[in-house]
Amino acid sequence: PPRQLIRSIDRFIEFEIPAIIVTNNNEVPDYLIQAATRRYISILRTPLSTTRAVHLLSEYLEEKFAPRTSMHGSLVDVYGIGMLFTGRSGIGKSEISLDLVERGHRLVADDLVIITKQAEKVLIGKGREIAQHVLEIRGVGLIDVRRIFGIRGIRMQKRVEVEVHLVDWENAKEYDRTGLEDKTTEILGVEIPQIMLPIHPGKNITVIAETIALNHLLKTYGYHAAREFNKRLKEYMMNKDEVPLYQDHEYLKKDKE
Incomplete structure (x- = not known):
C-alpha cells in the first residue's frame, strides 16, 4: 500500500480504539487488518452510510449508558399517559393495573419498573425481561397479561409522565381537595x-x-380546571353585589307596570 496510507493507519491505531467501523461496505485495506490484529482491535463493516451508522450507534450507546434506577410500582399506559403507580406493598397497585388493562389500557411493567433518563427531561420505563407483563395478584397468583388480554393489553416501554402515589385513607388527615397547587416528584433529576x-x-x-390521565392531557394543552374554577369564583365574588341590584331594578320596574 502507499506509504501515506501506512503512516495514516499507524497514527490512527496509536489511540486506544475499541473497534473500527467501516461504512458503505467499503473495502478494508489489508494493512489496516494486519495493524488492527496486532493491537487486538476489532474491525466491523456495514452497508449503512456513515451518517446512518453514527446515528444508530449514538442512540444505542445513549440508551445503554443512560442514568437509570428501579422503582417498586406499576407502570400503565392510560389514554397515552404513562402512569406510575407507587405505594406500600399490598396496597393494590397490581389490582388497579389489572382493572385498567381490562378497561382497554396497556400494561408496561408491574412490581419493579426500570426507569432510564434518555433525554434532558424524558424518563422511559419498562419491566424486567424475565417478568415482563406478568402481574402478581394476591390470593390468585401470577397472571400473564399478554396471554390473557393479547397484544392490545401490553406495551414494551412507555414514557413516565405522572406518578400516582397510593396511600391508606386516614380520617384525621387533610387531603388536597382543590388541586390548585401542582405537586411534583423527582426521578433521576427530572420533575x-x-x-x-x-x-x-x-x-x-x-x-x-x-x-x-385525562386531566393531565388537559393541562398539557393549557387548561387547568382548578385554576379556571378559582378564576371564575374570584370574578363572581367581585361582581356578586351587582346581581341583586340588577334583580331589584327588574322587580321595581315590573311593580310600576
Missing part, C-alpha cells in the same frame, strides 16, 4: 407531576386513574 391518592374500600380507583 414529574405527583398525585397523592388516598384509597379505602369501595373507592373506584380505576375511574379516578383514568380521570387523572
Whole structure:
C-alpha cells in the first residue's frame, strides 16, 4: 500500500480504539487488518452510510449508558399517559393495573419498573425481561397479561409522565381537595407531576386513574380546571353585589307596570 496510507493507519491505531467501523461496505485495506490484529482491535463493516451508522450507534450507546434506577410500582399506559403507580406493598397497585388493562389500557411493567433518563427531561420505563407483563395478584397468583388480554393489553416501554402515589385513607388527615397547587416528584433529576391518592374500600380507583390521565392531557394543552374554577369564583365574588341590584331594578320596574 502507499506509504501515506501506512503512516495514516499507524497514527490512527496509536489511540486506544475499541473497534473500527467501516461504512458503505467499503473495502478494508489489508494493512489496516494486519495493524488492527496486532493491537487486538476489532474491525466491523456495514452497508449503512456513515451518517446512518453514527446515528444508530449514538442512540444505542445513549440508551445503554443512560442514568437509570428501579422503582417498586406499576407502570400503565392510560389514554397515552404513562402512569406510575407507587405505594406500600399490598396496597393494590397490581389490582388497579389489572382493572385498567381490562378497561382497554396497556400494561408496561408491574412490581419493579426500570426507569432510564434518555433525554434532558424524558424518563422511559419498562419491566424486567424475565417478568415482563406478568402481574402478581394476591390470593390468585401470577397472571400473564399478554396471554390473557393479547397484544392490545401490553406495551414494551412507555414514557413516565405522572406518578400516582397510593396511600391508606386516614380520617384525621387533610387531603388536597382543590388541586390548585401542582405537586411534583423527582426521578433521576427530572420533575414529574405527583398525585397523592388516598384509597379505602369501595373507592373506584380505576375511574379516578383514568380521570387523572385525562386531566393531565388537559393541562398539557393549557387548561387547568382548578385554576379556571378559582378564576371564575374570584370574578363572581367581585361582581356578586351587582346581581341583586340588577334583580331589584327588574322587580321595581315590573311593580310600576
